[in-house]
Amino acid sequence: MTEHAVVIAGGGPTGLMLAGELALAGIDVVIVERRASQDVDGSRAGGLHARTIEVLDQRGIAERFLSAGQVAQVQGFAGIPLDISDFPTRHNYGLALWQSRFEPILAGWVGELGVPILRGCEVVGCAQDDTGVDVELSGDTSLRAEYLVGCDGGRSLIRRAAGIDFPGLDPSTSWMIAEVEMDEAPELGMRREGGGIGPVNRLEGRGPFRVVLTERHVEHTGDPGMDELREALVAVYGTDYGLRSANWISRFTDMARQAASYRQGRVLLAGDAAHVHPPQGGQGLNTGVQDAVNLGWKLAQVVDKTSPGSLLDTYHAERHPVGARVLHNTMAAVALGSPDDRHQALRDTMTELLSMDEPRRRIAAMLSGLDIHYDLGEGHPLLGRRMPDLDVHTADGPTRVFALLHDARPVLLNLGEPGGFDISPWAHRVRLVDARHDGAWELPVLGEITAPPAVVIRPDGHVAWAGDLTDPELPHVLAAWFGAATPA
Numbered sequence: 001m002t003e004h005a006v007v008i009a010g011g012g013p014t015g016l017m018l019a020g021e022l023a024l025a026g027i028d029v030v031i032v033e034r035r036a037s038q039d040v041d042g043s044r045a046g047g048l049h050a051r052t053i054e055v056l057d058q059r060g061i062a063e064r065f066l067s068a069g070q071v072a073q074v075q076g077f078a079g080i081p082l083d084i085s086d087f088p089t090r091h092n093y094g095l096a097l098w099q100s101r102f103e104p105i106l107a108g109w110v111g112e113l114g115v116p117i118l119r120g121c122e123v124v125g126c127a128q129d130d131t132g133v134d135v136e137l138s139g140d141t142s143l144r145a146e147y148l149v150g151c152d153g154g155r156s157l158i159r160r161a162a163g164i165d166f167p168g169l170d171p172s173t174s175w176m177i178a179e180v181e182m183d184e185a186p187e188l189g190m191r192r193e194g195g196g197i198g199p200v201n202r203l204e205g206r207g208p209f210r211v212v213l214t215e216r217h218v219e220h221t222g223d224p225g226m227d228e229l230r231e232a233l234v235a236v237y238g239t240d241y242g243l244r245s246a247n248w249i250s251r252f253t254d255m256a257r258q259a260a261s262y263r264q265g266r267v268l269l270a271g272d273a274a275h276v277h278p279p280q281g282g283q284g285l286n287t288g289v290q291d292a293v294n295l296g297w298k299l300a301q302v303v304d305k306t307s308p309g310s311l312l313d314t315y316h317a318e319r320h321p322v323g324a325r326v327l328h329n330t331m332a333a334v335a336l337g338s339p340d341d342r343h344q345a346l347r348d349t350m351t352e353l354l355s356m357d358e359p360r361r362r363i364a365a366m367l368s369g370l371d372i373h374y375d376l377g378e379g380h381p382l383l384g385r386r387m388p389d390l391d392v393h394t395a396d397g398p399t400r401v402f403a404l405l406h407d408a409r410p411v412l413l414n415l416g417e418p419g420g421f422d423i424s425p426w427a428h429r430v431r432l433v434d435a436r437h438d439g440a441w442e443l444p445v446l447g448e449i450t451a452p453p454a455v456v457i458r459p460d461g462h463v464a465w466a467g468d469l470t471d472p473e474l475p476h477v478l479a480a481w482f483g484a485a486t487p488a
């Protein structure tokens with residue numbers, strides 16, 4: 001039986017990102033992926049939000065995605081546009097980039113890092129014991145791992161095999177979605193009664209078109225076909241616009257469920273395996289990628305015995321509330337989209353509210369992921385929040401904070417006088433960088449904050465501590481997050 005430190009079930013966006021994070025930390029990881037190639041069937045995510053672009057920037061790979069997509073103000077709540085161009089981030093926009101383009105680019109990076117992907121191979125069962133997990137594969141083979149991560153999507157076999165509950169809401173509405181060719185020019189845009197048509201290539205503006213249609217029934221037994229699609233088009237638009245062919249047709253619902261626990265011993269869940277919700281707001285892929293970035297460095301430290309297994313509990317503690325909030329806001333967006341006069345009145349009211357700066361900033365910061373705040377206790381406003389990508393001057397010349405995170409290692413960034421803290425007990429894990437920053441510190445929603453003299457930045461870009469290097473808490477913080485001090 002082949003052994004690996006970590007086996008990831010599923011090589012979608014979440015599994016790929018996690019594999020990259022583990023590989024950066026030098027962990028022996030393998031992905032088992034059912035699909036024979038990285039091709040994505042049907043429609044999935046349409047783009048990236050600001051925090052996901054930042055996270056990719058933290059690894060030095062954002063440009064690969066930015067150059068393949070279209071930067072735009074894509075943020076919206078229940079169809080109400082939210083401009084984030086005034087947000088204090090280098091990426092004060094979203095990126096229109098279909099998942100079918102996103103995945104191959106991410107897989108390219110993971111390939112460069114040397115992660116093996118067993119394609120056309122399925123995890124069919126798993127069983128954990130005190131020292132590891134047996135992972136049963138299709139084709140009567142198996143793997144042994146210290147940890148297994150289920151990144152295997154909403155119908156996660158790993159979640160079920162681990163006996164993790166998936167409570168939440170059953171679907172109340174079903175939508176058909178398709179990519180089609182039409183002989184006539186269709187009406188573009190959204191329709192209140194449940195229709196929407198847009199060009200697949202948003203720049204060119206012509207066919208093929210992407211069509212979304214509310215269905216009359218929630219329950220379905222199989223995938224929809226051309227007849228059903230035509231019928232649904234006529235029901236909403238009174239015409240099928242000369243529907244000629246469909247590249248694919250599929251459906252989605254407003255089901256909203258979340259794993260009761262993201263960890264069961266040596267089995268963890270991330271991405272859609274941990275949370276499913278309607279696509280309103282376009283947050284699924286983004287949340288999965290960010291789950292992976294939260295989990296990756298922690299799992300790496302547990303595997304290489306830098307940290308105890310309990311560090312993995314912080315993954316659930318931090319990411320479960322983020323997932324719950326996504327479920328919550330998508331539920332609200334679905335309700336606001338109900339095609340009746342009362343909900344229209346509510347939407348008009350929300351539109352008015354969101355035209356004001358403060359509400360717009362709050363909701364847009366939530367949807368973009370820029371306001372994520374892990375509860376690390378009381379303290380400086382940066383504590384638990386994302387570190388802003390400041391321009392800094394170091395002994396090696398000018399750089400920016402995200403560039404210091406490319407290798408996914410923690411950084412103690414000292415912005416005061418050099419010296420004053422002995423990093424040697426952590427020197428092989430935590431990089432001490434003496435730097436200077438001359439501008440203001442600004443956070444989304446909160447605005448300008450007091451500049452701290454020093455910060456501890458975790459590999460996921462979140463601040464674990466902010467204060468003065470003489471703070472007696474600092475050694476404890478380093479030990480809690482990055483392992484006990486070792487003699488120099």
Ligand SMILES: Cc1cc2nc3c(=O)[nH]c(=O)nc-3n(C[C@H](O)[C@H](O)[C@H](O)COP(=O)(O)OP(=O)(O)OC[C@H]3O[C@@H](n4cnc5c(N)ncnc54)[C@H](O)[C@@H]3O)c2cc1C
Binds near residue numbers: 014122279282
């Ligand atoms: C219509 C629609 C629109 C969407 N729009 C957006 C959007 O605009 N923005 C956004 O962020 N998100 C959007 N999403 C959600 C997004 O597609 C998902 O959240 C995202 O794909 C989740 O990534 P994942 O890697 O967690 O899971 P998946 O993408 O589901 O990947 C799971 C992988 O696991 C593999 N797998 C499954 N079972 C096994 C097994 N037993 N063994 C081995 N491999 C297995 C699968 O083949 C797959 O590759 C949308 C989804 C839909 C359906």
